[in-house]
Amino acid sequence: MRFLCPIMLLMTSAERVRKLLDRGVVIPAPEQVWLATDVAIESLMPGCVLHPGTRIEGRGTFLSPGSEIGTAGPATVRDCVLGHNAKLGSGLFEGTVLLDDASFGPCGHARAGTLFEEGASAAHAVGTKQTVLLAFATFGSNINCCDVLLSGGTGPQDHSEIGSGFIHLNYTPQGPTGDKATPSLFGDVPRGVWLRERRIFLGGVGGVVGPAQVGFGTVLAAGSVWRRDRGEGTLALAERLPEREVAFNPEQQSRPLQKLVANARYIGNLCALRAFYSEVRASLAAGDAVRTRVVHAAMALLADSVQERVKQLDRWVQGLATEGEAAAVRAAWPALRVELSSVEVAQAPAHLRAECEGQHGSVLAWLRVLPDTALAAGREWLAASVDARVEAAQRAG
Numbered sequence: 001m002r003f004l005c006p007i008m009l010l011m012t013s014a015e016r017v018r019k020l021l022d023r024g025v026v027i028p029a030p031e032q033v034w035l036a037t038d039v040a041i042e043s044l045m046p047g048c049v050l051h052p053g054t055r056i057e058g059r060g061t062f063l064s065p066g067s068e069i070g071t072a073g074p075a076t077v078r079d080c081v082l083g084h085n086a087k088l089g090s091g092l093f094e095g096t097v098l099l100d101d102a103s104f105g106p107c108g109h110a111r112a113g114t115l116f117e118e119g120a121s122a123a124h125a126v127g128t129k130q131t132v133l134l135a136f137a138t139f140g141s142n143i144n145c146c147d148v149l150l151s152g153g154t155g156p157q158d159h160s161e162i163g164s165g166f167i168h169l170n171y172t173p174q175g176p177t178g179d180k181a182t183p184s185l186f187g188d189v190p191r192g193v194w195l196r197e198r199r200i201f202l203g204g205v206g207g208v209v210g211p212a213q214v215g216f217g218t219v220l221a222a223g224s225v226w227r228r229d230r231g232e233g234t235l236a237l238a239e240r241l242p243e244r245e246v247a248f249n250p251e252q253q254s255r256p257l258q259k260l261v262a263n264a265r266y267i268g269n270l271c272a273l274r275a276f277y278s279e280v281r282a283s284l285a286a287g288d289a290v291r292t293r294v295v296h297a298a299m300a301l302l303a304d305s306v307q308e309r310v311k312q313l314d315r316w317v318q319g320l321a322t323e324g325e326a327a328a329v330r331a332a333w334p335a336l337r338v339e340l341s342s343v344e345v346a347q348a349p350a351h352l353r354a355e356c357e358g359q360h361g362s363v364l365a366w367l368r369v370l371p372d373t374a375l376a377a378g379r380e381w382l383a384a385s386v387d388a389r390v391e392a393a394q395r396a397g
Helices: 006-010 013-022 256-285 289-318 324-341 350-356 363-368 372-394
Strands: 033-035 054-057 075-078 091-094 096-098 108-110 114-116 126-133 143-150 153-155 166-169 184-186 206-209
Touching: 013 033, 096 289, 114 289, 126 289, 143 256, 184 256, 256 289, 256 324, 256 350, 256 363, 256 372, 289 324, 324 372, 350 372
Parallel strands: 033 054, 054 075, 075 091, 091 108, 096 114, 108 126, 114 126, 126 143, 143 166, 143 184, 166 206
Antiparallel strands: none
């Protein structure tokens, strides 16, 4: 644990800001920047920029060179980690990690578990929580997207996107108190992380009811609320429910095994992504203290995200019935909980590790020249992590 110097705790915000200026942090209007006493001065690297109206809090905050806070107005940043040239427009950002060149626009609200990889972005008025965007994935404006993972695409001109006015509906009123065991996968990690898959587009002025899964290359047309899983390479034009009224029992949970399996698949993807960071990104960042700090922050975020999903499953299981399929899930949950709580994944294949040896710097550059044999082995390695957790959940039935 990092302990702050007592002298630093006694300094005023203005004095701490002066210390930042002395170490090369760019602050155009020092009198309009506020720095909490728990922020480590050495964690704000020379070359980062604090625009007027910036408020920095939290000992977990780390800003890489070239990162910018408040590019579009006042911004509060609490326990966030930003890579090189990452940018936060305005709003409130907590427990968020942005890798190099990622950005979050004006009027944003990013909560714990938000991870944007290289070049990923959100436009204005976007809310996120427990949300992962793989490299170059994009959110439009006026979006509420919590408990999702979005991947797909090959680069900055070919990326997955969610259109403006979209919402991920991540709460169900079923069960004694309702639950949020509803994460959705748009694409996946074992294939999407290598930047070789077709992009996904989820049309705006619509939404998805979680938990759901949408495959690579699929487009969901604008203006609908989607409730079913969608495969790969399809254009879905509409999904409507018939107009009707039926009896509703809020105590009853429907399709418990299906929901458990969907959650296990999502957790498996989070574990697979953390393994990629541990085995690949950490190796490529070796020797670079700034990049290493960002990679480790992302790994910690992903581990916490797994525990968040397990916590939501705990709540959901407590509300299950004590008969039929629900009873089987309840009985299997204590042992399954232990298995799903572990973020451990098998070591990467030897020839994939060999491709990392002696390589340093950009993951994107490394991916562009990765041989097909190493790519195939990497996909199998990460898919095994997901499959193991899905199979464990299926046995609960």
